[in-house]
Amino acid sequence: MALWLLLDCNNSAGQSAMGGNSGAPQAQSAQTDPAKAIPAQPASVEPPVKPAPPTPIAVKKVELGMPSWDPEWDGIIEQAVPPLFLTSRRVARDVRPLCPQYRHLSDADKEQFWAYFFQALAGAEAGLEPTSDVRHNSQAVAVRDPVTKHIARQEDLLQLAYIDIERYGRDFDWERDKNLPEKDPQRTILQPENNLLCGMKIMSNQLLGRQWPLLTRKSYWITLQPGTIGFRRFLKQMANVPEGVPRA
Numbered sequence: 001m002a003l004w005l006l007l008d009c010n011n012s013a014g015q016s017a018m019g020g021n022s023g024a025p026q027a028q029s030a031q032t033d034p035a036k037a038i039p040a041q042p043a044s045v046e047p048p049v050k051p052a053p054p055t056p057i058a059v060k061k062v063e064l065g066m067p068s069w070d071p072e073w074d075g076i077i078e079q080a081v082p083p084l085f086l087t088s089r090r091v092a093r094d095v096r097p098l099c100p101q102y103r104h105l106s107d108a109d110k111e112q113f114w115a116y117f118f119q120a121l122a123g124a125e126a127g128l129e130p131t132s133d134v135r136h137n138s139q140a141v142a143v144r145d146p147v148t149k150h151i152a153r154q155e156d157l158l159q160l161a162y163i164d165i166e167r168y169g170r171d172f173d174w175e176r177d178k179n180l181p182e183k184d185p186q187r188t189i190l191q192p193e194n195n196l197l198c199g200m201k202i203m204s205n206q207l208l209g210r211q212w213p214l215l216t217r218k219s220y221w222i223t224l225q226p227g228t229i230g231f232r233r234f235l236k237q238m239a240n241v242p243e244g245v246p247r248a
Helices: 001-018 023-030 057-064 072-080 082-089 089-095 107-126 164-168 191-207 229-235
Strands: 131-134 153-155
Touching: 001 191, 057 107, 057 229, 072 107, 072 191, 082 191, 089 191, 107 191, 107 229, 164 191
Parallel strands: none
Antiparallel strands: 131 153
16 A cells, blocks of 8 residues: 555544544545545556467577567467457367367467467568568569559568558558668568567458468468468477467
């Protein structure tokens, strides 16, 4: 209890014990002053974040003294997990190949699963490098980005593009970024929070909007498309699933 509150209570008790009318004005003040009459409400507390264990590539990068996955990114993902990811039987069915007992997990463990999932996805897509970028030359994937007016470049942890602003409404600001060096971490598309939140929007659209499976040849990410080299790379990163999340 705050010291000033203890002193105030002790003062009132002392004056009452000595007699007199000094207690009456204080009681009246308490009734007319809402700050004294209504107890302060405790601040809301954010649900605790369960950090995901490191993926194999994250462990290797730490061993080599290289920047790795930031545990703060777990919190960004877990707080962005859509409620239906926790309750939908269809989502649980889609996740089953990676987590057979997903529907029996607590909400906190499900959120932790998604934090690990996106860490594995970022490992397979970009080697956990926030400034990683790729410009594809193949005509099959080399499309013009209507935002930048250049051939689309996939960037940051989840290899996203400025065109995703129009599709998913994330905070990528090309007008600001075009004046910064290509790998400047101040570019909005290279800021992990923006990239990861956009990735969650894409995943939500895949599972809930389009109702496609988690692992499908239609996925935005080739690393989630079974039968590809990228998919095998992703599965290798799913090796250290969290405790409480059964292995596939």
